[in-house]
Amino acid sequence: MIGRRTGNDIPLRRDGSVRLLPWLIAPMVYLAALALAGMLALHGVLAGWDRGLAGTMTVELPAARDAAGGDAAVAKILALLRTTPGVTSATPLDRAAEGKLLEPWLGTAVTPDELQLPRLIDLRIASGTRLDLGALRARLAATLPGTVLDDHRRWLDRLYGLALSVEATGLAVVAMVGLAAVLTVVFTTRAGLAVHHDVIELLHLMGARDLYIARQFEREAMRLGFSGGIAGLALAALTLWGLGHAAAATGVLGEEAKLLPDLSLVIWQWAALALLPVAAGVAAMLTARLTVMRALARMP
Amino acid sequence: MGSSGKGESQEVVRFENVGMRYGTGPEVLRDISLDLPAGSFHFLTGPSGAGKTTLLRLIYLADRPTRGLISLFGEDVSRLKRRNLADLRRRIGVVFQDFRLLGHLSAFDNVALPLRVAGVAEARVKKNVTELLDWVGLADKLNARPVTLSGGQQQRVAIARAVIARPQLLLADEPTGNVDDTMALRLLRLFEELNRFGTTLILATHNEALATQRRYRRLHLVNGELTSETVRRA
Numbered sequence: 001m002i003g004r005r006t007g008n009d010i011p012l013r014r015d016g017s018v019r020l021l022p023w024l025i026a027p028m029v030y031l032a033a034l035a036l037a038g039m040l041a042l043h044g045v046l047a048g049w050d051r052g053l054a055g056t057m058t059v060e061l062p063a064a065r066d067a068a069g070g071d072a073a074v075a076k077i078l079a080l081l082r083t084t085p086g087v088t089s090a091t092p093l094d095r096a097a098e099g100k101l102l103e104p105w106l107g108t109a110v111t112p113d114e115l116q117l118p119r120l121i122d123l124r125i126a127s128g129t130r131l132d133l134g135a136l137r138a139r140l141a142a143t144l145p146g147t148v149l150d151d152h153r154r155w156l157d158r159l160y161g162l163a164l165s166v167e168a169t170g171l172a173v174v175a176m177v178g179l180a181a182v183l184t185v186v187f188t189t190r191a192g193l194a195v196h197h198d199v200i201e202l203l204h205l206m207g208a209r210d211l212y213i214a215r216q217f218e219r220e221a222m223r224l225g226f227s228g229g230i231a232g233l234a235l236a237a238l239t240l241w242g243l244g245h246a247a248a249a250t251g252v253l254g255e256e257a258k259l260l261p262d263l264s265l266v267i268w269q270w271a272a273l274a275l276l277p278v279a280a281g282v283a284a285m286l287t288a289r290l291t292v293m294r295a296l297a298r299m300p
Numbered sequence: 301m302g303s304s305g306k307g308e309s310q311e312v313v314r315f316e317n318v319g320m321r322y323g324t325g326p327e328v329l330r331d332i333s334l335d336l337p338a339g340s341f342h343f344l345t346g347p348s349g350a351g352k353t354t355l356l357r358l359i360y361l362a363d364r365p366t367r368g369l370i371s372l373f374g375e376d377v378s379r380l381k382r383r384n385l386a387d388l389r390r391r392i393g394v395v396f397q398d399f400r401l402l403g404h405l406s407a408f409d410n411v412a413l414p415l416r417v418a419g420v421a422e423a424r425v426k427k428n429v430t431e432l433l434d435w436v437g438l439a440d441k442l443n444a445r446p447v448t449l450s451g452g453q454q455q456r457v458a459i460a461r462a463v464i465a466r467p468q469l470l471l472a473d474e475p476t477g478n479v480d481d482t483m484a485l486r487l488l489r490l491f492e493e494l495n496r497f498g499t500t501l502i503l504a505t506h507n508e509a510l511a512t513q514r515r516y517r518r519l520h521l522v523n524g525e526l527t528s529e530t531v532r533r534a
Contacts, residue, residue, distance in 0.1 A: 009402070009405070009413065009416075011402075011404040014404065198400070199402060201362070202400055202402070202413075203413070203417060204389075205360055205361070205362055205389055205394060206389065206390070206413060206414045206417045207386045207387065207388075207389035207390030207391075207392075207414070207417055207418065208386065208417040209383070209386050210382070212417060297382070300361060300362065300363060300364050
């Protein structure tokens with residue numbers, strides 16, 4: 001058909017080095033997706049822990065000589081706690097429940113009372129209440145010396161520290177993968193510029209503006225970056241699904257043994273991962289444009 | 301002199317003491333000074349290696365001179381911004397000695413390039429390109445790739461591409477080298493037609509017969525120096 005364009009002015013699609021780009025971008029997006037998925041999952045787990053422990057504390061009473069003494073001490077502390085403003089409930093841990101917790105290690109031969117274990121009280125605080133923990137600790141110690149109030153903060157802070165380190169590592173991985181992708185596009189574009197130098201010079205001499213030439217490179221880079229990104233994301237999704245499936249199959253994530261929290265991603269987190277191919281395409285496009293514009297600026 | 305004598309009020313090309321060397325090599329052009337008025341027709345002659353192609357490359361802004369001053373359409377090109385240089389290049393058509401057709405594009409698309417680069421609407425591109433290819437006798441080769449065309453046909457495509465945007469200055473490096481005498485004459489008439497409508501022409505040729513057949517001004521280069529009929533208007 002007359003007038004139908006037979007192709008781009010610059011035959012980039014015939015260029016072997018450019019055709020290689022999706023194969024280089026795909027593994028990079030794959031790695032970035034896994035790193036990002038790990039970060040997002042960890043973020044979700046931390047938020048869950050934070051939510052779970054928000055407004056809960058544990059009061060630990062020193063072990064009594066006998067059950068009666070222990071019950072009396074619990075009653076004294078309960079009376080104090082239940083009259084403390086902001087406390088919604090104070091529930092002593094059932095002795096039978098304590099025994100059940102110890103059963104896997106000690107069997108049924110001994111009871112918690114025989115072992116003189118400390119008594120525990122689960123404390124719930126109304127949301128939004130800022131309890132004066134120092135004052136409460138002092139009152140508890142005055143009522144029953146040796147009583148300890150644990151607000152789980154130390155444990156949670158250590159976990160947060162660990163999680164932050166893991167997240168920072170994940171971010172560093174994503175940044176390094178992104179840098180590698182950008183450099184790949186730079187070298188591929190430079191190779192394209194060298195291979196098609198004659199065509200580019202011809203267009204330049206015809207009065208083509210730098211942007212006219214750069215657009216041909218950036219369109220191709222975006223197409224290839226995006227297709228590589230889609231392939232990388234698909235592989236990453238398959239890997240994540242496989243990991244989740246394998247974990248569920250071993251029961252680690254199952255209901256019966258929740259030693260680890262649920263590491264699966266929610267919809268918005270999948271949506272964030274789905275943006276990776278778009279980001280790869282846009283990054284490739286902008287990199288190609290800048291590389292071409294800089295190279296053209298050196299032409300007479 | 302046999303110039304067309306139309307619209308020569310302004311120099312389209314002006315060289316002042318221009319010298320050119322590639323890298324650290326010897327000067328391939330020396331002290332070139334010339335004025336080419338608007339609407340003039342010049343043959344550029346000289347033996348191989350005399351510097352004809354280099355001179356043309358300087359005029360179509362493919363190279364910058366090592367020394368001297370070049371003005372095109374009254375503008376000192378060394379002072380122009382990059383954006384303005386592109387505008388200036390659009391006013392110049394070039395027929396390359398080796399044609400420089402894009403092998404992956406059809407004859408139609410090759411000829412359409414200058415119009416598309418300039419952002420001309422596709423409907424107009426289609427009309428103009430089809431008409432011109434018809435005029436140069438390639439109406440049945442619109443979709444043919446250059447590799448399937450003969451040397452003469454490729455040359456006609458190259459000429460059509462150079463003139464499609466009606467340039468104000470047309471540079472042709474051996475434009476009749478691969479065609480028979482009849483086609484050479486026909487192409488020369490095309491150039492004369494363009495010249496009649498105001499296009500300034502520089503036609504580099506080895507074809508003495510062609511150069512003597514028409515009594516146009518002649519720029520004769522020998523060893524990088526202009527030797528004859530290159531009167532610089534005082």
